[in-house]
Amino acid sequence: MNLRLTAIALFLLISFAGCSTISERPTEPSVGPLVIARQGYFFVGGKYVERPNGRIMAGQMYVQFQIPAELKHPYPIVMIHGGGQTGTNFLGTPDGRPGWADFFLAEGYAVYVVDQPGRGRSVYHAEIYGPINQRATVEGAEQRFTAFERFKEWPQAGLHTQWPGTGIAGDPAFDQFFASQQPSLEDRRIGHRMNQEAGAALLDKIGPAILLAHSQAGAFAWLIADVRPKLVKAILAVEPNGPPFRPDMRWGPADAPITYDPPATELSQLKTVQEAKADGPGLQRCTLQAEPARQLPNLKGIPILIVSSEASYHAPYEHCIAKFLTQAGVPNTLMKLAERGLRGNGHMMMLEKNNLAIAAAMAGWLGETVK
Numbered sequence: 001m002n003l004r005l006t007a008i009a010l011f012l013l014i015s016f017a018g019c020s021t022i023s024e025r026p027t028e029p030s031v032g033p034l035v036i037a038r039q040g041y042f043f044v045g046g047k048y049v050e051r052p053n054g055r056i057m058a059g060q061m062y063v064q065f066q067i068p069a070e071l072k073h074p075y076p077i078v079m080i081h082g083g084g085q086t087g088t089n090f091l092g093t094p095d096g097r098p099g100w101a102d103f104f105l106a107e108g109y110a111v112y113v114v115d116q117p118g119r120g121r122s123v124y125h126a127e128i129y130g131p132i133n134q135r136a137t138v139e140g141a142e143q144r145f146t147a148f149e150r151f152k153e154w155p156q157a158g159l160h161t162q163w164p165g166t167g168i169a170g171d172p173a174f175d176q177f178f179a180s181q182q183p184s185l186e187d188r189r190i191g192h193r194m195n196q197e198a199g200a201a202l203l204d205k206i207g208p209a210i211l212l213a214h215s216q217a218g219a220f221a222w223l224i225a226d227v228r229p230k231l232v233k234a235i236l237a238v239e240p241n242g243p244p245f246r247p248d249m250r251w252g253p254a255d256a257p258i259t260y261d262p263p264a265t266e267l268s269q270l271k272t273v274q275e276a277k278a279d280g281p282g283l284q285r286c287t288l289q290a291e292p293a294r295q296l297p298n299l300k301g302i303p304i305l306i307v308s309s310e311a312s313y314h315a316p317y318e319h320c321i322a323k324f325l326t327q328a329g330v331p332n333t334l335m336k337l338a339e340r341g342l343r344g345n346g347h348m349m350m351l352e353k354n355n356l357a358i359a360a361a362m363a364g365w366l367g368e369t370v371k
Contacts, residue, residue, distance in 0.1 A: 029356040031098040031106045035069040044205055045117065045198030049128060058128045061198035062087075062121040065112045066101070072108025075210050075233045075370065078202065079113045080195070082215025082241075083184045084136050086120035087113040089214065093351045094176035095164040100212070100350050103359040112206065116217070117194040118185055129185050129194075136181035138169045144313060145348045146174055153313070155282030160311035161344030162352035177351065184216070188248045192219055192256040199224035203231040210370065212236040212362075215347065218321075219254035226258050226298045234303040234370045236362050239347055243317040244324040245272050245287045252289070252324060253296075260294040260328075270294070279319060286320035288327055295329040303369045304330065305362065309345035310338035335361065 046060030064087065065076075079090045079101060090113050092099040101111045118124040124132075143151045147167030149160035165173035185191045199220055203209055208231050213221035218240020225232040244252045250267055251258050257265075264270050271290035278285045304325065308318035322334040337345055340361055342354055349358050 028354060029103070029360045031102045031356065034066075034102060034105055036105070037067045037069045037071075039064075039066040041065070042205075043122075044201040045194070051127070056125065056128075057123075058125050059117050059194050059198060060122060061117050061195070061202065062115040063112050063202060064114075065110065066105055067110045068105050068108055070108055071110060073110075073366075075208050076110035076112055076206060077104050077210045077212050077236075078199075078206075079111065080199070080211065080213045080217035080220055081114070081116065081119075082217050084181050085214075086180060086182060087115050088120075088180050089348070089350055093164065093355060094173040094180075097164075098356065100355065100359050103356050104363065107363055109210075112202070112209070114198075114202070116191070116220075117198055118191070119182055129187075129190055131186045132183035133186045135183045136178070138178060141178055141181060142168060142174075145346060146177065148313070148346065149311065154316055156311045156315040157313070158311075159344055160346050162311075162349070162354055163346065164351070164353050177348075188255050191216075192223060192254055195220040196223035196227065196256060200228050203228045207231065208233050210234045210236065210366065212238065213240060214238040214350065216241050218242070219249065219256075222253040222296075222299065223256055223258060225302055226296075229298040229302065232302050234305070234366060236305050236307065236366075237321070238307045238349070239309065239312060239314040239318060240306065240321055242314070243284065243286060243320040245270075252328075253321070258296065259298050261297045262294055264294055282316060284317045284320065286317070286323050288320075288324055293327045293329075296325070297329075299325070299328075299330045302330075304332040305365050305369075306332055306334045307349075307358070307362065308334060308336050309347065309349050310336075310343055311345060312347040312349075314347055333365065335365065337361070 041064040043060045046057045048055045049058050081089045090099050090101045105111050115122045118129050146163050148157045152158050165171040210233050211221045218237045221235045248255050272287050273290045274287045275285045306322050322332055325332045
C-alpha cells in the first residue's frame with residue numbers, strides 16, 4: 001500500500017512539474033533548422049577610377065544572400081546596416097542567438113545582407129572616400145547602445161532592459177558586439193550618394209525587393225526608393241536616421257538631393273519651421289517644412305513601417321520622421337514597440353533579448369501589407 005501511494009505521489013509530482021515547465025516557456029519566436037536552396041555573395045556598384053599608380057575600383061557594395069528551399073514570398077528582404085556597423089548586425093547576436101536574417105529566412109523570404117561601400121567587406125579607399133570619423137570607443141558604445149540606462153542621457157534611457165548582459169566592457173556579449181564596430185566616412189554626403197547608387201544597382205540585379213534599413217541606412221532607403229520607386233515594394237525603417245533637417249540631414253530625410261514636388265534644386269529652397277511645442281513629455285519639437293510643404297512623389301505608394309523602441313536615443317524624435325513623411329504626402333505606419341508589449345529596447349534591437357519578437361512584429365505587418 002505504501003509503495004502504491006509513493007508511486008502515485010511521484011507521478012503527480014512529475015506531472016505538475018511538467019505542467020509548470022510548459023507554462024513558463026518563453027513566448028519568444030524561435031528559428032528551427034534552416035533549409036537553404038542556394039547561398040553566396042557578389043558585389044554591386046563600383047566604378048574604375050584612375051589613380052597615379054593605376055586603376056582601382058571604388059563605390060562597390062558587398063552583398064551576401066541566402067535563398068530558402070521553400071520560397072514563400074515573392075519579394076526578398078535587403079538588410080542594410082547603420083553607422084559604425086556591418087551586415088553582421090543581422091546574422092546573429094553577440095550572445096549567440098539567431099538573428100533577423102535567420103528569422104526571415106525561416107519565414108520563407110530570400111535574404112540579402114550588405115556591407116555599405118567603404119565598410120566591412122566593401123573596401124575602403126581613403127584617397128577617394130576621404131577621412132573616417134572618430135573610431136568607436138568603449139565608452140561611446142556603452143552610453144549609446146548597450147548600458148545607457150546607467151547614464152540616462154535622454155529621458156527614456158532608464159527604461160532599457162533588453163541588452164543580453166551587463167552591456168559593459170568585459171562582459172562576453174559586449175565584447176563580441178564591440179569587436180564588430182567600425183568607423184564610418186567623415187563626409188556623410190559621399191556615403192549617402194554611394195549607398196544610393198549601389199543600392200539601386202542591387203535592385204537592378206535582383207529585382208523588386210523589401211528594404212530593411214537600420215539607423216543611418218534609413219536615409220539610404222529613402223534615396224534608393226527615390227531613384228527606383230517601382231523596385232521597392234516596402235520599407236522597414238528601423239529607427240531611421242533623423243530627425244529631419246538636422247545638419248547631416250540637410251535635404252530633410254537625407255544628406256543628398258531627393259526628388260521634391262515642386263522641385264527643390266537648392267537647399268535654400270527648403271523652408272523649415274520648428275513646432276511650437278512637443279507632442280508629449282520627453283519628446284523633441286519637430287522641425288518640418290514650412291507650408292505649403294513640398295511633396296516626395298517617388299515615395300508615395302510604397303508601404304512604409306517605422307519601428308521605434310521604448311528606450312533608444314531615437315525615442316525622443318522618431319515620431320518627427322513619421323510626421324515629416326506624412327506632411328510630404330507619404331503615408332506611413334509608426335510602430336511603437338512598447339505599445340505592442342515589446343518593452344525596454346534600445347537602438348540595437350536586432351541584437352537584444354527579444355529580437356525575434358520584434359522581427360515577428362515586422363513580419364506580421366508585411367503579411368498584412370505587402371501582397
